[in-house]
Amino acid sequence: MTKTLLILLFTISGTGGELDLTLGDAIKIALENNRDIQIQEQNVVVSEGDIKTQEGAFDPLFNLVSFYSDGETPQLSTFIPSGAIRQKQFSLEANVEGILPTGTFYNLFNVQTTRTDTNSPLEDLSPNWFNNVNFSIGQELLRNFGTGVNRAFIVTAKRSSTISEKELEKRVAQVLLEVERRYWLVVAARKNLDLERTALDLAIDLKERNRIQVDVGVLPPVAVTQAESEVAAREVSVIRAENELQAAEDNLKNVLAMDLAIRISAVDEPTTEVRRFSEEESLGIAYEERPEMEQAGLEIENRETMRKYYSNQRLPRLAVEGSLQLQGLGGDENPGRLSFEEEPEPIPPQFDSPSDAFNQIWGADFTTWQILGVFSYPLFNRTARGNYMKASAELDRSVIALSQTKDNIALDVRSAIRQIENSLRAIEAAKVSIQLAEEVVNNEQERLNVGIGTTREVLEAQRDLIDAGVREITAITSYNIALAELDYAKGTILEDRGVQVGGK
Numbered sequence: 001m002t003k004t005l006l007i008l009l010f011t012i013s014g015t016g017g018e019l020d021l022t023l024g025d026a027i028k029i030a031l032e033n034n035r036d037i038q039i040q041e042q043n044v045v046v047s048e049g050d051i052k053t054q055e056g057a058f059d060p061l062f063n064l065v066s067f068y069s070d071g072e073t074p075q076l077s078t079f080i081p082s083g084a085i086r087q088k089q090f091s092l093e094a095n096v097e098g099i100l101p102t103g104t105f106y107n108l109f110n111v112q113t114t115r116t117d118t119n120s121p122l123e124d125l126s127p128n129w130f131n132n133v134n135f136s137i138g139q140e141l142l143r144n145f146g147t148g149v150n151r152a153f154i155v156t157a158k159r160s161s162t163i164s165e166k167e168l169e170k171r172v173a174q175v176l177l178e179v180e181r182r183y184w185l186v187v188a189a190r191k192n193l194d195l196e197r198t199a200l201d202l203a204i205d206l207k208e209r210n211r212i213q214v215d216v217g218v219l220p221p222v223a224v225t226q227a228e229s230e231v232a233a234r235e236v237s238v239i240r241a242e243n244e245l246q247a248a249e250d251n252l253k254n255v256l257a258m259d260l261a262i263r264i265s266a267v268d269e270p271t272t273e274v275r276r277f278s279e280e281e282s283l284g285i286a287y288e289e290r291p292e293m294e295q296a297g298l299e300i301e302n303r304e305t306m307r308k309y310y311s312n313q314r315l316p317r318l319a320v321e322g323s324l325q326l327q328g329l330g331g332d333e334n335p336g337r338l339s340f341e342e343e344p345e346p347i348p349p350q351f352d353s354p355s356d357a358f359n360q361i362w363g364a365d366f367t368t369w370q371i372l373g374v375f376s377y378p379l380f381n382r383t384a385r386g387n388y389m390k391a392s393a394e395l396d397r398s399v400i401a402l403s404q405t406k407d408n409i410a411l412d413v414r415s416a417i418r419q420i421e422n423s424l425r426a427i428e429a430a431k432v433s434i435q436l437a438e439e440v441v442n443n444e445q446e447r448l449n450v451g452i453g454t455t456r457e458v459l460e461a462q463r464d465l466i467d468a469g470v471r472e473i474t475a476i477t478s479y480n481i482a483l484a485e486l487d488y489a490k491g492t493i494l495e496d497r498g499v500q501v502g503g504k
Helices: 003-012 023-033 035-058 152-215 222-255 279-289 291-312 356-362 382-449 455-490
Strands: 018-021 061-074 084-099 104-118 125-140 263-266 317-333 366-376
Touching (some): 035 084, 152 291, 222 263, 279 455, 291 382, 382 455
Parallel strands (some): 018 263
Antiparallel strands (some): 104 125
16 A cells, blocks of 8 residues: 555545554555655565575686787897798687685686787797687586585575565564554544543533532532642643543554644544463464574574584595596798798698697697696694684574573563463453443432532542543553464464565
């Protein structure tokens, strides 16, 4: 539900410019507009992006490098009377390299081709082409060996993404609880206002009754003064109740991210249906359903993964690498090449054409095999040992945090159940108080009518009746809020309200 729709509803409302707002409507608006939910939704997207970032560590990398040079190099030699060599060179190199989750590293298709054009008499070919193709692959044998170590950051990023989704679920649950709490406070504030207005009507009625009785000589004139004083006090109470209602509505509109200028009317009635709950059963549900429990469990798994990773990083590096190199050379005969015979030896046909540099590659005419072993170990290795110590401590801390989370959840459940029971008792007590206060008011009014009672006694009875009404409203409001708090404590508030998060 967008703000535009809210304004439309406000416009077409038939309640004198007020938007009739049910609790269900308030929940829908909050899910659409609440800023905290929107922020956490973006945090989920950020965590999904972090997964892609970590997976990118195994993306192949394509490199392409080229250069061109043209210049003269001073050269002092009997065979170079000019004292300088001019050379033009163009080179192009490309390769694909990367690593695999197994700890394998590779450099495939490392191709380099170079064309050199020079006037040096010492070169038999000009221009000449030199090609070099290299394939290499290696494997880590200790540090960074195996998928468990190399995928550690991907695994933790995925778990962190799930944690972020659970955080969104928790945030939505918190918003729903806050919506219900503020909604019922609005309902209570409106009922309190109605009660204060009723009290004002009673005070005005009493003032008129007293004036009549003073006129006929049944009551002394001070009775009117007392009644007028009560009317003034009740008018102040009505103004205070109106301000409290406005403040409660503003608080509700704030959590709904609504324009404060929009007038709303909370139309749902709070329930007084008696509901009983088993503490043991509620705790069992809470331990299964509360997102904090799954978050804490995933955090422990993440810390255990990182502890294993940093344990591996304490090992020395031992790796083996094999490579295959292919080379090719070809070009045109240098017309100015140096020769000590009248007829220079002809260029071997294997090299006398630029295409030979490529044919030799395809034919693997010149190959070189290499096997390389690498061993390295930091002498003190304090960085790796320090990271392992931190990871171990963080794992222990996350285990403690899980126990703390269970304690907090148990406290939430027990507190909510106690509040429900206390509210039910308070509702019953308030109902009894109202019945008694109504009887006292009627009795005192009758006594005043026959001249044996006083205005003060009637006023005190009316105040007791109003106070009992306030206590009933407060108890009913507390009961409804406590029901919502128990649903939140058990982790079922979303399911019970038909709210789905993350496509669940």
